[in-house]
Amino acid sequence: MSKAHTIYEEAYEMWNPNKVDTFRGYGIELSMGERAGSRFKDLDGNEFINMHSNGGVFNLGHRNEEIKEALIKGAELVDAGNHYFPSHYKNELCHALLNVSPTNMKYVYMLSGGGEANDAAIKFARRATKRTRVIGLDCAFHGSTGISMQAGYESMAEFFNMKPNPEHYTHIPYNDLESLEDVLKLNDTACVIIETLPATAGFPMPMEGYHKGVQELAHKYGALFIADEVQTGLMRSGQMWCVSKYGATPDIIVTGKGLSGGYYPMSAVIMSEEAGAWLKEDGFAHVSSFTAPELGCIVASKAMEITSRPSTQENVAMLTALFAKGLDDMVGKYPDFITEIRQCGVIMGIKTAHPMGGAALMGSLIKNGVWAVMANFDKSTLQFKPGLLMKEETAREVLVRLDKAIQDMKVALPL
Ligand SMILES: Cc1ncc(COP(=O)(O)O)c(C=O)c1O
Structure with a gap:
């Protein structure tokens, strides 16, 4: 049982039953624990790289x-x-x-x-x-x-x-x-x-x-x-x-x-x-x-x-190029699954061939230690949003985990 189990039980009763059910549907009971920079942990100590950034709330990372x-x-x-x-x-x-x-x-x-x-x-x-x-x-x-x-x-x-x-x-x-x-x-x-x-x-x-x-x-x-x-x-x-x-x-x-x-x-x-x-x-x-x-x-x-700061803009340029190359490679590797990469700086969307592909990828990424959310009005697509200050090695780690997440889910998702 996760350390967040009781929190989820109470949250179901008085905070938001549907959200609780949704996360449990993905097989997780995630409640945020320690956090710094591009990463946060759940209460059991599992670590996630934040590729949601709350849509930019954590543009400068957690607890900058x-x-x-x-x-x-x-x-x-x-x-x-x-x-x-x-x-x-x-x-x-x-x-x-x-x-x-x-x-x-x-x-x-x-x-x-x-x-x-x-x-x-x-x-x-x-x-x-x-x-x-x-x-x-x-x-x-x-x-x-x-x-x-x-x-x-x-x-x-x-x-x-x-x-x-x-x-x-x-x-x-x-x-x-x-x-x-x-x-x-x-x-x-x-x-x-x-x-x-x-x-x-x-x-x-x-x-x-x-x-x-x-x-x-x-x-x-x-x-x-x-x-x-x-x-x-x-x-x-x-x-x-x-x-x-x-x-x-x-x-x-x-x-x-x-x-x-x-x-x-x-x-x-x-x-x-x-x-x-x-x-x-x-x-x-x-x-x-x-x-x-x-x-x-x-x-x-x-x-x-x-x-x-110029150094922030430079980091964004580094991340932009790194993800452009990494995601392009991913399209080459999984052409039947990823149909389009949308990118403007560190604003990114990964469109998949499956109508629920973004949702499925979100679930698989969570299991691989990356938190990113699907596009709610087009669940075939995943939003991919690092903070401006993410380090190069972290961005590389994200790409490795994305690759693994796609491999894991391709087994489960008929295409
Ligand atoms: C483009 C855009 N505009 C407005 C909002 C609303 O902002 P808030 O949630 O701070 O009210 C959001 C929130 O996600 C958004 O993505």
């Missing part, structure tokens, strides 16, 4: 020493602070984000979660344009808060009886500028929100010029372009913002996850003067007790400092 130090020192000085007052720590984080953002960006509004920040970004766009319609992708996930849920994959909102009003939300396919323009022609769209690479769909790659096309079309019809960079931002593409790598300049960039340094939930809406016009009109119009908490700003500023 510098972040931890900033958090502890910060806690000696401040607490969450008061959301009404300006603060040096808030300004510092605004500077850190604006310094690495396109020059059209003017304001930063800080919150805790990515969904919350996407909700806010859409509200700001609605205020700025005095329009209501939101155009989103039919394969996107922008969070589980109200507006974000309605802007993304429809069945998630439907599950909670929140079927999006078709006058207010339109969902279009990814990589389809024609459908986008058809809706924009209604001339009532406040914003187009795009996950730069849709994570929950397994990171399908954009066609040439897609993001720039979205930007131009949105502007042609008086709408704002929101880039949801919650998974793709913060250097994961090899550049600070993935949307910039694709040559587009949005009106709003939404970031979160890794901004937390893995410790203090933080997200941010980075926006142009036009998008943030409400901040001049009525700065009290959108408030939250935890807007720009001072301790969170200290942690996030340190996360930005580490993320912005």
Whole structure:
């Protein structure tokens, strides 16, 4: 019996029975124990390399020493602070984000979660344009808060009886500028929100010029372009913002996850003067007790400092090349199983030939000491997401374990 057995029993009763059943279905009772850098252990001491990184929450690894130090020192000085007052720590984080953002960006509004920040970004766009319609992708996930849920994959909102009003939300396919323009022609769209690479769909790659096309079309019809960079931002593409790598300049960039340094939930809406016009009109119009908490700003500023370092970017380039070669070799070795590698920096998706191949690979990887998750909206695909600072030898170990995981599962999975 695993050391987490009792925890799982209790969790089944009062936390989340379906999640408990799901993990037990994979033959595991995983509860996180010790953790550092790219690795964590379960309570029985089994070690896992983290290739999920919570979608980027652990962009800088588990318990990053510098972040931890900033958090502890910060806690000696401040607490969450008061959301009404300006603060040096808030300004510092605004500077850190604006310094690495396109020059059209003017304001930063800080919150805790990515969904919350996407909700806010859409509200700001609605205020700025005095329009209501939101155009989103039919394969996107922008969070589980109200507006974000309605802007993304429809069945998630439907599950909670929140079927999006078709006058207010339109969902279009990814990589389809024609459908986008058809809706924009209604001339009532406040914003187009795009996950730069849709994570929950397994990171399908954009066609040439897609993001720039979205930007131009949105502007042609008086709408704002929101880039949801919650998974793709913060250097994961090899550049600070993935949307910039694709040559587009949005009106709003939404970031979160890794901004937390893995410790203090933080997200941010980075926006142009036009998008943030409400901040001049009525700065009290959108408030939250935890807007720009001072301790969170200290942690996030340190996360930005580490993320912005040339050495971090160099490590991402090393990992990008290493995984590109390693995964290409894997395609050569298992052409019947792996049908496509999607990669932009350390944002990766492994598409398989089997409709449940991503799920099966996830299960086999867990047994081989790697934690990576399937793409929930396309279970044939596995998301493969190391942290920015993963060491070369760890990345090599991941590839060895992936190879073993595929061999193990090929026995079980008819192809
Ligand atoms: C692209 C994207 N946007 C938004 C969110 C929501 O962020 P949060 O879970 O912090 O609310 C997520 C979370 O996975 C995400 O992947």
